[in-house]
Amino acid sequence: MIELIGLNKSFDGIKAVDNISVTIKEGSVFGLIGTNGAGKSTVMRIMTGILKPDSGKVLIDGENVYNNVSAKSKFFFISDDQYFFATANAKDMERYYSKLYAGFDKGAFYEYLIRFGLDAERKINTFSKGMKRQLILLLGICANTKYLICDETFDGLDPVIRQSIKSIFASEIEKRQLTPIIASHNLRELEDICDHVGLLHKGGVLLSRDIEEMKCSILKIQCVFKNEKEREKAESGMNVLKDDVRGSLHTYTVRETQENVERLFASLETVFFEVLPLSLEEIFISETEVAGYDIKKLIFG
Amino acid sequence: MTSKNSFLVNLKQNAVRRTWSILLFAIMFFFLLPVILMLNFSSLIKYADGQQLSVQMLNSFKDVAVLNPFIMVVTVIFAVIAAIHGFSYLYSRKKTDMYLSVPVSIEKRFAVIFINSILMYVVPYFIFLVITIIIAGTYGVSDAYTIKMAFVSFGVNTLFYLAVYAVTVIAVMLTGNLPVSVLGAATLLCYENGVKMLLLSMFSNYFKTYTQYSDGEFFKTWFSPVGIFFLFQGDFSSAIRESQSVLPIVQKAALHLAVLIIAYIVIAFLLYKARPSESCGKSMSFKKSKKVIKRFIMVPVALVFLLFFESASGGSLGGAVFGLVAGILLCHCVMQAIYEQDLKAAFKDKRSIIYTAVIAGFIFALFKFDITGYDKYVPDENKLVSGTISLDTPFGNRASFYDDEYNNVTGDHYRFSKMNVTDKSLLCDIAYTASQEIDNYSKGYSYNDNPYTITATMKYTLSNGKDVYRNIYFNYKENEELLNRIFNDVNFKENYIQLFDSVFAKYESLYKIRYSNDFITESLEENINSELINAYKKDFINMSFSDVDNTLASGYLEVFAIVYNDSVNGGSQNTGSNDTTNVYYEFPVFDSFENTKAVLAKQGIDINAKVGKEDILSITVYNYIDDTEPVEITDTDQMEEILDNVYARSQAYFSAVDSTVSNDYDVDILIKPEKYNGYYAVNCGFKNGYVPDFTKQN
Numbered sequence: 001m002i003e004l005i006g007l008n009k010s011f012d013g014i015k016a017v018d019n020i021s022v023t024i025k026e027g028s029v030f031g032l033i034g035t036n037g038a039g040k041s042t043v044m045r046i047m048t049g050i051l052k053p054d055s056g057k058v059l060i061d062g063e064n065v066y067n068n069v070s071a072k073s074k075f076f077f078i079s080d081d082q083y084f085f086a087t088a089n090a091k092d093m094e095r096y097y098s099k100l101y102a103g104f105d106k107g108a109f110y111e112y113l114i115r116f117g118l119d120a121e122r123k124i125n126t127f128s129k130g131m132k133r134q135l136i137l138l139l140g141i142c143a144n145t146k147y148l149i150c151d152e153t154f155d156g157l158d159p160v161i162r163q164s165i166k167s168i169f170a171s172e173i174e175k176r177q178l179t180p181i182i183a184s185h186n187l188r189e190l191e192d193i194c195d196h197v198g199l200l201h202k203g204g205v206l207l208s209r210d211i212e213e214m215k216c217s218i219l220k221i222q223c224v225f226k227n228e229k230e231r232e233k234a235e236s237g238m239n240v241l242k243d244d245v246r247g248s249l250h251t252y253t254v255r256e257t258q259e260n261v262e263r264l265f266a267s268l269e270t271v272f273f274e275v276l277p278l279s280l281e282e283i284f285i286s287e288t289e290v291a292g293y294d295i296k297k298l299i300f301g
Numbered sequence: 302m303t304s305k306n307s308f309l310v311n312l313k314q315n316a317v318r319r320t321w322s323i324l325l326f327a328i329m330f331f332f333l334l335p336v337i338l339m340l341n342f343s344s345l346i347k348y349a350d351g352q353q354l355s356v357q358m359l360n361s362f363k364d365v366a367v368l369n370p371f372i373m374v375v376t377v378i379f380a381v382i383a384a385i386h387g388f389s390y391l392y393s394r395k396k397t398d399m400y401l402s403v404p405v406s407i408e409k410r411f412a413v414i415f416i417n418s419i420l421m422y423v424v425p426y427f428i429f430l431v432i433t434i435i436i437a438g439t440y441g442v443s444d445a446y447t448i449k450m451a452f453v454s455f456g457v458n459t460l461f462y463l464a465v466y467a468v469t470v471i472a473v474m475l476t477g478n479l480p481v482s483v484l485g486a487a488t489l490l491c492y493e494n495g496v497k498m499l500l501l502s503m504f505s506n507y508f509k510t511y512t513q514y515s516d517g518e519f520f521k522t523w524f525s526p527v528g529i530f531f532l533f534q535g536d537f538s539s540a541i542r543e544s545q546s547v548l549p550i551v552q553k554a555a556l557h558l559a560v561l562i563i564a565y566i567v568i569a570f571l572l573y574k575a576r577p578s579e580s581c582g583k584s585m586s587f588k589k590s591k592k593v594i595k596r597f598i599m600v601p602v603a604l605v606f607l608l609f610f611e612s613a614s615g616g617s618l619g620g621a622v623f624g625l626v627a628g629i630l631l632c633h634c635v636m637q638a639i640y641e642q643d644l645k646a647a648f649k650d651k652r653s654i655i656y657t658a659v660i661a662g663f664i665f666a667l668f669k670f671d672i673t674g675y676d677k678y679v680p681d682e683n684k685l686v687s688g689t690i691s692l693d694t695p696f697g698n699r700a701s702f703y704d705d706e707y708n709n710v711t712g713d714h715y716r717f718s719k720m721n722v723t724d725k726s727l728l729c730d731i732a733y734t735a736s737q738e739i740d741n742y743s744k745g746y747s748y749n750d751n752p753y754t755i756t757a758t759m760k761y762t763l764s765n766g767k768d769v770y771r772n773i774y775f776n777y778k779e780n781e782e783l784l785n786r787i788f789n790d791v792n793f794k795e796n797y798i799q800l801f802d803s804v805f806a807k808y809e810s811l812y813k814i815r816y817s818n819d820f821i822t823e824s825l826e827e828n829i830n831s832e833l834i835n836a837y838k839k840d841f842i843n844m845s846f847s848d849v850d851n852t853l854a855s856g857y858l859e860v861f862a863i864v865y866n867d868s869v870n871g872g873s874q875n876t877g878s879n880d881t882t883n884v885y886y887e888f889p890v891f892d893s894f895e896n897t898k899a900v901l902a903k904q905g906i907d908i909n910a911k912v913g914k915e916d917i918l919s920i921t922v923y924n925y926i927d928d929t930e931p932v933e934i935t936d937t938d939q940m941e942e943i944l945d946n947v948y949a950r951s952q953a954y955f956s957a958v959d960s961t962v963s964n965d966y967d968v969d970i971l972i973k974p975e976k977y978n979g980y981y982a983v984n985c986g987f988k989n990g991y992v993p994d995f996t997k998q999n
Contacts, residue, residue: 011579048402050578067574073404083395085318099310100403 001026002047002147002181006056009042009203016042017053018203024181024196026146027173031190032183034200040183041080043200044151047181048077060147073101075147076140082132084124090135091120094142103144112138116164133157137165141172148180154189166193191280199284207287214283219261221252224271237264241286253278253286311405311413315387319417322386327425329375334429335436338365342440358442366433366451368538372458376422377527380462381486383418384469385479388573392478397578411573415566422462430455450541453551457533460558464526465490467565474572475590477583481639488598493525499601502608507668509742510676510735512758514713514770529557584640595636595653596660603628603661618669625665629657677736678771679729680761688728689720689760690793694777695849696889696955700798707804707864707882713758720796727786728761734780735759735773742774753778777850784846794842799886801838808884809834811862816890816901818856819949819983820911820970825904833858833900840894853948854889854955855908858897861885889955914941916976922996923967932996939995943968946993947985966992 002024009017017039024030034040045051047058049065049072057064063071084093090113098104113120116134124132133153140148154162172178184190190197198208218241225231231250235243238261242253249272254261258275265273278286316323341361349357390396400410430451437443472485504511522528533554540547572586580586585594606628607621614620633654634647641649667673680688691713702715722728741751755777761769777784787793795801814825814833825833837858862884890897890908898908920934920943934940947968968985 045398045578048398050398050401052577067407069404069406072402075402077398077402079395079398079402081395081398083393083399085314096310096314097403099314100405 001059001061002179003059004043004047004056005059007043007046007053007058008055009039009046009051009053015203017046020056020200020203020205022198022205022208024147024179026179027177028179028195029169029173029193030179030181031194031197032181032200033187033190033197034183034185036185038185038200039203040185040200041151042203044077044079044149044181044183048072048075048149050077074145075149076101076143076145078136078140078148078150078153080152082136084132084136087123087125089121089123090118093124093135093139094120097139097143101143101145105142105144109138109142112142112168116161130157130161134161134165141168141178144176146177146179148178150180150182152184154182154193155184155186169193187281187284197280197284199288209287211280211283214287215278215280216257217255218278218283218286219254219256219258220276220278220282221250221254221261221265221274222276223250223252223265223273224248225250226269226271230268230270234264234268242289253282308409308413311409312417315413315417316421319383319386319421322382323421323425325382326379326421327429329379330425330429333369333371333375334365334426334433337369337371338362338433338436341365342436355442358437358440359444359447362433362437362442363447363450363541366430366437367447367454367541369454372426373461373530373534376458376462377465377490379422380465381469381483383421384466384473384486385482387414387418388470388473389479391473391576391578392482392581394581397581401578407574408570411570418466419459419463423459426455426458446544450547453547454537457530457537457551457554457558460555460562461526461530463562464529464558464565467562467569468526470569471565471572474569474576475586475594477580477586481584484639490525490527492597493522494528496601497522499604499608503604503664503668506608506612508671508675509739510678510771510773512770512772514717514758514760524561526558526561529554529561584642591640592653595633595640596657598636599629599632599653599657600661600664602632603657604664606631607661607665621665621669625658625661629654629661633657676739678769679732679736680763680769682725682729684764685725685728686762686764687721687723687725688762689716689758689796690722690728690731690787691716691720691758691760692787692797693756695846696798696854699887699889699954701884701886702799703804703882703884705804707884709882715799716796717760719802720792722790722792724786724790727790728759730783731757731759731773731775731787732761732771734783735771735775738775741776751776755780755784777846781847781850784850788844788846791842794844798841798888800834800841800888805886808862808864811864812860812884813862815859816856816904816906816908817859817951818908818910819951821906823904823906825901825906829900829904833897836896836900837888837890837894839896840891841888844891844893848893849889849891849956852891852893852956853952854891855952856890857951857955858888858890859885860888891955911944912970912972912976914944916973917944918971918973918980920944920971921969923969924965924996925967926965934996936995939993942993944970946988946991948988950984950986953986966996 004020004022004024007017007020008015020039020043032040032043042051046053047065049058049067052066058066060071060074065071085096088096094104094106094109098106110120113135116138118127118131118135118138124135127135133156137150137153140150154165157165169178169180173180182190182194194211196208196210197214199206221238223234225234225248235252238252239255240252241255244251261275338361341364342358345354345357345361390400434443434448434451437447468489469482469486472489473482476482476485504515505513522532533550536550537547537554539545540550576586585591603625607624610624610627611617611621614623633650637649638644638647640646671677700712702710702712704710704715704718742754751774753776754774757773759771759773761771763769775783799805809830812830813827814830816823816825864882864884890901892898892909901908914937917940918935920940922932922934922943924932934943947970964986966987968987970983970985972981972983974980
C-alpha cells in the first residue's frame with residue numbers, strides 16, 4: 001500500500017502540491033488525473049523519493065520513501081520523459097536494471113521485446129518516442145517490482161500497443177498483484193484501465209474514488225412524469241445532482257443505487273422512464289460539479 | 302531487493318558513461334609522459350654534446366616524470382572535468398528522475414562517482430609513468446632517486462587532483478547548471494588567493510607603514526588547493542634540482558592537502574545529500590546560499606573596482622566612490638541575471654545593493670581613514686618580547702648580506718633573522734616617535750616630504766609568538782637621541798651590517814681587502830686582514846649615530862672573495878663546476894675610526910688622500926638648477942679650488958648627510974691616463990654652499 005500523507009510542496013513560492021493525502025491499495029490500477037500544472041508529476045516525483053516534500057510523507061508498505069533504498073526497490077518509476085544512457089541499446093538497459101532490481105525477469109523481457117517488435121541491439125536513440133515508451137514499460141514490468149509508477153506513459157501510445165500493455169498489466173496483476181499507478185492529463189486514456197482514480201487540481205485532490213463504486217452510485221435517469229405532483233414525489237425521493245429539462249423530458253443525474261431508483265419509480269406514474277449508463281467522463285463531470293468545479297474545463301479543455 | 306554486487310556494477314556503469322573523459326585522460330597522459338620523453342630524447346641524441354648527453358637525458362627524464370608542468374595544468378583541468386562530468390546528471394531533470402528513483406543509496410552513488418573519478422586519473426597516470434620509467438631505463442638514464450621522486454610527484458599530484466576535484470564537486474552541488482558550475486569552481490579555487498591579493502593591494506595602497514613582510518602568515522594559502530600546490534611545486538622543484546631531501550616539503554603539502562580533501566569531500570557529500578533535486582537547470586541549488594554567495598562575490602568585486610577607479614582618478618575620493626558604485630551595480634546585475642537566468646531580472650533584489658555598499662564602504666573606510674589605527678601602531682610593552690630595527694640610514698642601503706648558503710639576501714631579511722633587540726622601551730619609543738610623525742608623511746615616503754627622514758622596517762615579536770612588521774619614518778634631526786640609543790644597542794649594531802656573524806667569518810682567510818675613496822684605491826696585504834677587521838669592529842661598535850650624522854665617510858673598505866660553492870679546502874678550490882658566489886662587502890670608514898685608520902696608516906694609506914691637481918686632466922661641472930650646458934675647467938688653479946671643495950659621491954652613500962652635500966651640481970673629475978693606466982673619472986658633488994664663481998660665470 002502506498003500512502004501519501006499530507007503532502008505539501010512549493011517551488012519558488014508557488015504551491016505545486018497542496019496537502020495531498022491519498023491511499024493506493026495493492027492489486028489495483030490507480031489513475032491520477034489532472035490538467036497540465038495540476039501537480040501530477042510533482043506528486044509522482046515525491047512518491048518515488050526524487051523530490052523531498054516540504055511537509056508530509058510518502059509511505060510505501062509502511063516505509064518512508066525518501067532516501068530509502070528498501071522502499072525504492074519496491075517500485076519502478078517511468079517518468080514522462082524517460083532517460084536512457086547515450087548510445088545504449090535495450091540490452092544495455094536490461095543489464096543496468098537487472099543489476100538494480102533483483103527480481104528482474106530477463107527471459108520475459110526478451111520475449112516481450114520480440115512480441116513488441118523491438119530490436120534488442122538497436123540503439124535506443126534511434127527509436128521513436130512510442131518505441132521508447134514501450135521499451136521502458138517492458139523494463140518496468142520485467143523489473144518485477146510491486147508497484148509500477150508511470151507518469152504520462154500511456155499518452156501517445158497507439159491503441160494496439162495500449163491494449164497489449166493493458167493485457168500484460170492484467171496478467172501481472174493477477175499473477176503477482178502488480179499495482180500500476182498511472183498519471184495522465186487525459187481521462188479517456190485511463191477510463192478503461194484504472195480501478196481507482198484520483199483527480200488533482202491546483203495541487204490538491206479533488207476526489208479519489210473507485211471507478212466501479214462511482215459508476216454504481218451515480219445514475220442518469222430520463223423520464224416524463226404524468227403530472228407535477230409525481231415529479232415532486234420523485235425529486236424528493238432521490239439525491240438529485242443535476243436536472244436537465246427539455247419540454248416535459250427530465251434528465252436527472254442522481255447519487256443513488258439503481259435498485260433504489262427502480263423501486264421509487266415503480267411507485268410513480270410516469271409516461272416514460274429509463275436508467276441510462278454513465279461514462280467515466282460523465283461521472284467525473286457530475287462529481288466535480290457537485291464540488292463546485294467545471295470539470296469540462298479542467299479535463300477536456 | 303537490490304543486488305549485493307551492485308556497487309561494482311554501478312562502478313562499471315558509471316565508467317561506461319564517462320568513457321570520453323577516461324579516454325581523454327589516458328590520451329593526455331600518453332602524450333605528456335612517454336611521448337614527450339621520447340621526443341626529448343631523440344632531440345638530445347641528435348643535437349646534444351656527447352659528454353653531457355647522459356646528464357641532459359637524466360634531466361629531461363626528471364623534467365618529464367617529476368617536474369612536468371603540463372601535468373600540473375592538466376591535473377586541474379581533469380579534476381574539474383571529472384567532478385562536473387561525474388555529477389552532470391544533476392543538471393538534467395530527466396537523468397535525475399532516473400537516478401534518484403532507482404534503489405541505489407545516496408552514499409553508494411556518491412562513492413561510485415568519487416572512486417571512478419580517482420581511478421580515471423590514477424590508472425592512466427600510473428601506467429604511462431611506469432612506461433616512461435621503462436623507456437628511460439632502456440636508455441640507461443633512470444636513477445633510483447629520480448624514479449622515487451617520480452612516484453612522490455605522482456602521489457602529490459593525485460592529492461592535488463583530489464583536492465581540486467572536491468572543491469569542484471562543492472561548486473557543482475551549489476549550482477544547477479554547467480556554466481554556473483564552471484564559474485563556481487573557478488571562483489572557489491581562486492577566491493582565497495584573489496581576496497588576499499585584494500587585501501594586499503588595500504594594505505599597500507592605504508597604509509603608509511605597511512610592509513610586504515606583513516604578508517607572512519596572513520597571506521599564506523590555507524584553503525585553495527591551487528595556491529598550496531603552487532607553493533609546494535616551487536619548493537619541490539628547487540629541492541629536486543639540487544637533489545635535496547623532499548620529505549619535509551612533501552609531508553607538509555601532503556598533510557595539508559589530505560586534510561583539505563577530507564574536509565571538502567565531507568562538505569561535498571553533505572551538500573549532495575541536502576541538494577534539492579528540483580534545482581537542476583537552475584543557477585543555484587540552495588535558496589539560502591544565494592544571498593551569502595552573492596555578497597561574498599560582490600564585496601571584493603566592488604573593492605577591486607574602487608581601487609581601480611581611485612587609482613585612475615589620481616587617488617580622489619570621488620573616483621573611489623564611483624568605482625565602488627560601478628562595481629556593485631555591475632556585479633549585482635550580472636549575478637542577478639545569472640541567478641534568475643533572465644536579463645530583465647538584473648535590477649531585482651535592490652536591497653542587496655545597499656547591503657553590499659554598506660559592507661564594502663565600511664571596509665574601504667577601515668583602510669582609507671585608518672580607523673583601526675594601523676599606521677599608528679605602538680606595541681604594548683608588556684606584550685613585547687623583542688624586535689628588529691632594519692634601518693636604511695646611515696649606510697644600510699649599501700650593505701651586502703649573505704645567508705648560510707651564501708645566497709645574496711636583503712638587509713631586511715638578514716636582520717629579521719638575526720637581530721633580536723630586547724630593549725623593549727627602545728622599541729616602543731621608536732614606534733611611538735614614528736606614530737607621532739606619521740601624519741607628516743604621504744603614502745610612499747619621498748625626499749620632498751622631509752629631507753631629514755630616516756626610514757626603517759620594524760619587526761616586533763610579541764609574547765603570543767606573532768610578529769608584527771611596519772615601515773616607519775621619522776625625522777632624524779629631531780630624534781638624534783633616539784638614534785643614538787639605537788646605535789648604542791649592541792645587538793642592533795652587531796646585526797646592522799654583516800660583519801660579526803659566522804658567515805662573514807667563514808671565509809675571512811680568503812678575503813681580499815682594498816681601501817677606496819674613489820680618488821685613490823689601495824689593495825691591502827692579506828696578512829693584515831684579521832687585524833684590520835678587528836680594528837674596524839672596535840670602531841664600528843664604538844660609533845654613535847652622532848658620529849656619522851652630517852658627516853661624510855672618508856672612504857670605504859672593499860672586502861671581496863670568490864667562493865666556490867662545491868669547493869674543497871674552505872671554498873678556495875674549484876672542483877669543476879662553475880657554481881661560484883662573488884662575496885662582496887663595503888664598510889665605510891669615518892674620520893672617527895681611529896683604530897682602522899691606524900692599521901691603514903701602517904699600510905701607508907691616508908684615508909682622506911685625493912689625487913693632486915697635476916693628476917687631473919679636466920673637470921666638468923653640470924648645473925642642474927639652470928640646466929645650462931656643462932662647463933669644462935682645465936685651469937690648474939681653478940681645478941685645485943674645486944678639488945678642495947668636492948666630495949666623491951660614494952662618500953655620501955654611507956652617511957646621514959644633508960646640508961653638507963648638494964645635488965644641484967655634478968662634478969666629473971677626469972684623471973690623467975698615466976695615473977691609473979687609462980682614463981678614469983671620479984663622480985663628485987660640491988660640498989653644500991660651495992659653488993665656485995667661475996663655474997657660475999661660465
